[in-house]
Amino acid sequence: MSSPWSRSLPRRMFCLLAAGGLALGVAACGDDGNAAAPGGKVKITVTGQPPTSQPFERGVFDADVKEFEASHPNIQIEPHEGFMDPKTFSAKLAGGQLEDVYYVYFTDPAQIIARHQAADITEASKSVPHIGDLKPELLDNFRDASGKLYGLPTMNYTMGLVYSRPLFQKAGLDPNKPPTTWDEVREDAKKISALGNGTVGYADYSKNNQGGWHMTSWLYSMGGDIARKDGEKWVADFDNEKGKQALQYLHDMRWTDNSMGAKQLLEATDVQRMMGAGQLGMYMAAPDNIPTLVKQFNGKYEDYGVAGMPGGQGTLLGGEGYMLNPKASPEKIKAGLEWIQWKYLNPDRFEKHIQQYVDGKQPVGLPAEPTPDVWQGAVRDQQLALKAKFANVPATNYQSYVDTTSKIKGSIEPPNAQQVYAALDSVMQAVLTDQNANIDQQLSSASSKVNGVLAQVK
Amino acid sequence: MSSPRSSSLLAWPATSSSRARRPAASPAERRRVRLRRKLKENLTAYGLLCAALLVFAMFSWYPIVRGVLLSFQQVDFVNAPTWVGFDNFSRLFDDPLFGVAWRNTLLFTGLALVFGFAVPFLTAVLLNEIRHAKAFFRLAVYLPVMLPPVVTALMWKWFYDPGPGLFNSALGAVGLPGGQWLDSSTTAMLSLVFVSTWANMGSTTLIYLAALGTIPGELYEAAELDGAGMWQRLRHVTFPQTRFVLLVLLLLQIVATMQVFTEPYVMTGGGPDDSTVTVLLLLYRYAFVYNDFGSASAMSLLLFIALGVFSAWYVRLTRKADQS
Numbered sequence: 069m070s071s072p073w074s075r076s077l078p079r080r081m082f083c084l085l086a087a088g089g090l091a092l093g094v095a096a097c098g099d100d101g102n103a104a105a106p107g108g109k110v111k112i113t114v115t116g117q118p119p120t121s122q123p124f125e126r127g128v129f130d131a132d133v134k135e136f137e138a139s140h141p142n143i144q145i146e147p148h149e150g151f152m153d154p155k156t157f158s159a160k161l162a163g164g165q166l167e168d169v170y171y172v173y174f175t176d177p178a179q180i181i182a183r184h185q186a187a188d189i190t191e192a193s194k195s196v197p198h199i200g201d202l203k204p205e206l207l208d209n210f211r212d213a214s215g216k217l218y219g220l221p222t223m224n225y226t227m228g229l230v231y232s233r234p235l236f237q238k239a240g241l242d243p244n245k246p247p248t249t250w251d252e253v254r255e256d257a258k259k260i261s262a263l264g265n266g267t268v269g270y271a272d273y274s275k276n277n278q279g280g281w282h283m284t285s286w287l288y289s290m291g292g293d294i295a296r297k298d299g300e301k302w303v304a305d306f307d308n309e310k311g312k313q314a315l316q317y318l319h320d321m322r323w324t325d326n327s328m329g330a331k332q333l334l335e336a337t338d339v340q341r342m343m344g345a346g347q348l349g350m351y352m353a354a355p356d357n358i359p360t361l362v363k364q365f366n367g368k369y370e371d372y373g374v375a376g377m378p379g380g381q382g383t384l385l386g387g388e389g390y391m392l393n394p395k396a397s398p399e400k401i402k403a404g405l406e407w408i409q410w411k412y413l414n415p416d417r418f419e420k421h422i423q424q425y426v427d428g429k430q431p432v433g434l435p436a437e438p439t440p441d442v443w444q445g446a447v448r449d450q451q452l453a454l455k456a457k458f459a460n461v462p463a464t465n466y467q468s469y470v471d472t473t474s475k476i477k478g479s480i481e482p483p484n485a486q487q488v489y490a491a492l493d494s495v496m497q498a499v500l501t502d503q504n505a506n507i508d509q510q511l512s513s514a515s516s517k518v519n520g521v522l523a524q525v526k
Numbered sequence: 527m528s529s530p531r532s533s534s535l536l537a538w539p540a541t542s543s544s545r546a547r548r549p550a551a552s553p554a555e556r557r558r559v560r561l562r563r564k565l566k567e568n569l570t571a572y573g574l575l576c577a578a579l580l581v582f583a584m585f586s587w588y589p590i591v592r593g594v595l596l597s598f599q600q601v602d603f604v605n606a607p608t609w610v611g612f613d614n615f616s617r618l619f620d621d622p623l624f625g626v627a628w629r630n631t632l633l634f635t636g637l638a639l640v641f642g643f644a645v646p647f648l649t650a651v652l653l654n655e656i657r658h659a660k661a662f663f664r665l666a667v668y669l670p671v672m673l674p675p676v677v678t679a680l681m682w683k684w685f686y687d688p689g690p691g692l693f694n695s696a697l698g699a700v701g702l703p704g705g706q707w708l709d710s711s712t713t714a715m716l717s718l719v720f721v722s723t724w725a726n727m728g729s730t731t732l733i734y735l736a737a738l739g740t741i742p743g744e745l746y747e748a749a750e751l752d753g754a755g756m757w758q759r760l761r762h763v764t765f766p767q768t769r770f771v772l773l774v775l776l777l778l779q780i781v782a783t784m785q786v787f788t789e790p791y792v793m794t795g796g797g798p799d800d801s802t803v804t805v806l807l808l809l810y811r812y813a814f815v816y817n818d819f820g821s822a823s824a825m826s827l828l829l830f831i832a833l834g835v836f837s838a839w840y841v842r843l844t845r846k847a848d849q850s
Binding site: 154161162184266275329330332333335394395484486487490493494497498500501502505513516 | 602603604605617620621622623687688689690706708709710711794795796797798799800811814815816817819
């Protein structure tokens with residue numbers, strides 16, 4: 069008679085191994101990746117590698133990694149595909165999987181700093197070349213209240229007005245003279261939507277926090293604001309005449325002029341699709357939208373123009389940058405800063421970088437890529453001269469934007485921007501979807517919501 | 527002398543001589559021996575059970591316990607969590623959207639019950655009556671369930687498009703004015719309920735059909751012989767016979783619809799004018815837009831408690847009704 073023990077042993081072993089395997093698997097998840105690379109090299113993980121669906125950008129990035137490693141033999145780069153995904157950021161941080169150098173939008177540093185989720189680079193950044201040539205207001209976006217620095221800006225935009233030159237021509241408007249005031253935008257939008265066949269004169273966002281983002285731009289363009297400091301506290305600052313004026317424009321264009329189309333609750337991708345399909349005259353955006361429109365919708369650079377922000381009293385200033393993992397070692401932080409400076413903030417590589425774009429038949433001359441406008445002084449002049457020399461897109465199409473942005477005030481996004489924008493989405497939605505929306509009531513209600521959000525700002 | 531029954535429980539091998547020399551086992555010892563033997567016999571089963579329990583503990587129970595703890599903590603995933611008592615809850619109560627989200631969720635649940643409960647039942651009754659091409663009609667009703675929820679939402683978004691959308695084009699073709707559907711705060715929630723009902727009614731209908739299939743045909747024959755019409759057969763045969771399934775599905779549907787997320791997230795983003803912000807959508811914003819996992823966990827705990835209390839109350843009520 070055989071014992072039950074002998075028969076069940078393999079199965080029991082399997083169960084134990086399975087359990088052990090699971091435990092080991094979980095332990096492996098907790099690996100913080102802080103191990104040094106072989107040969108005494110410092111190995112750093114970095115985000116920002118473009119996806120394979122963008123072969124040109126991916127090629128440039130990968131070539132840069134190789135070149136950087138060749139010129140910095142003590143550093144090994146492990147690139148990770150993708151940019152900022154708020155949905156996975158905290159999980160990656162909690163699981164020790166957040167990259168040593170990670171990408172952020174300008175809306176996020178304040179909260180990341182308040183939650184101690186970025187390394188303090190105040191001291192380490194002092195040795196970064198050309199840091200003094202960066203626009204100080206962009207660096208301020210990465211500082212806390214006491215002035216400590218937690219990241220570096222690598223791209224910057226100011227909001228303007230993207231418009232379709234063919235639709236301007238069809239509507240009898242001069243594409244070389246885009247509107248400079250909101251009254252002119254309204255008049256032009258009426259003429260464009262009068263073309264019929266589903267053509268929309270002007271479109272705006274109102275969904276997924278993008279409505280609040282654009283409402284902020286509207287306010288800035290009229291000399292208004294979203295939030296102001298009242299002593300030590302931040303308070304909402306849009307329940308006033310400026311706020312009412314901005315929303316009244318939107319309301320009138322939507323309901324009186326019928327120049328904004330029937331479909332609302334739009335976000336960036338919807339509006340870009342409309343523009344790419346030749347169904348939209350104008351929308352508020354930065355010049356970095358132009359390559360997207362051309363590449364995704366097989367368009368031509370000649371068909372699009374960018375005007376300066378209508379209203380002319382101010383514009384929203386946004387962008388992106390890189391921060392460093394607070395759990396990274398000082399060696400990794402030093403190596404990370406070297407990578408950011410060499411790859412993104414390097415005047416010595418301006419010409420080479422621009423040449424890569426020219427060789428790849430990519431746009432040069434737009435007020436955005438390949439060298440973003442994060443500079444001031446002599447470095448900025450050097451960059452502009454090089455871009456003008458190699459320009460392969462019609463620079464005149466963006467002249468209005470360039471002329472305006474150098475004159476008007478650029479304001480950064482409000483504190484706790486994403487939460488503020490979420491509260492303001494509903495105001496944009498109300499005005500664009502309800503003809504009888506009570507603007508005063510909407511502003512007052514949103515103001516109390518935003519005050520609640522701003523009360524949490526540390 | 528031990529009885530044959532007790533001897534079989536003694537340690538193996540047992541000989542007649544050892545049996546003779548051993549004193550009779552006490553009841554406590556017999557129980558111990560019995561237990562040991564059962565353990566030996568079922569060792570493999572216990573091993574597998576342990577592995578399953580471990581998986582459940584790691585991936586189901588631990589996250590639940592962690593979620594409850596998070597409700598009372600402030601976390602940044604860099605430093606150790608700090609206990610903040612009920613701060614996360616008070617932050618939620620201070621948020622004007624909190625009440626709006628609960629109101630909208632209850633409205634969605636109410637509307638989803640009106641349509642999502644009645645329509646599948648009526649469809650099942652009709653399908654049960656069909657004599658020809660039964661399989662085709664059943665498949666046709668079930669087809670929407672096979673579509674991924676996001677695809678369904680995007681497809682209906684185009685149906686509802688106030689410009690060139692399917693519905694407005696169809697209405698326009700017969701000279702009727704189009705609707706604003708998702709773009710109006712008065713119709714947006716109802717529009718989402720239609721999508722949800724359309725997408726999920728296939729599964730519910732099949733369960734009703736299965737329940738209807740268990741009703742003995744003699745009951746209907748007897749009812750017909752007694753002169754019962756269709757409504758009377760429905761009332762006196764179908765309803766009482768499917769009562770249990772109806773009650774269970776009602777509970778499941780309420781629990782599921784209170785957790786509506788995909789439709790508002792994909793189709794409206796909570797708009798217009800916050801009219802489709804639901805509890806789960808707000809919870810999502812707290813977690814992944816505001817990165818405030820403490821408040822998000824507090825919100826999920828509140829939803830869990832609300833649904834738990836409701837389920838307990840419902841089960842108690844139905845049990846009482848059964849007894850009476």
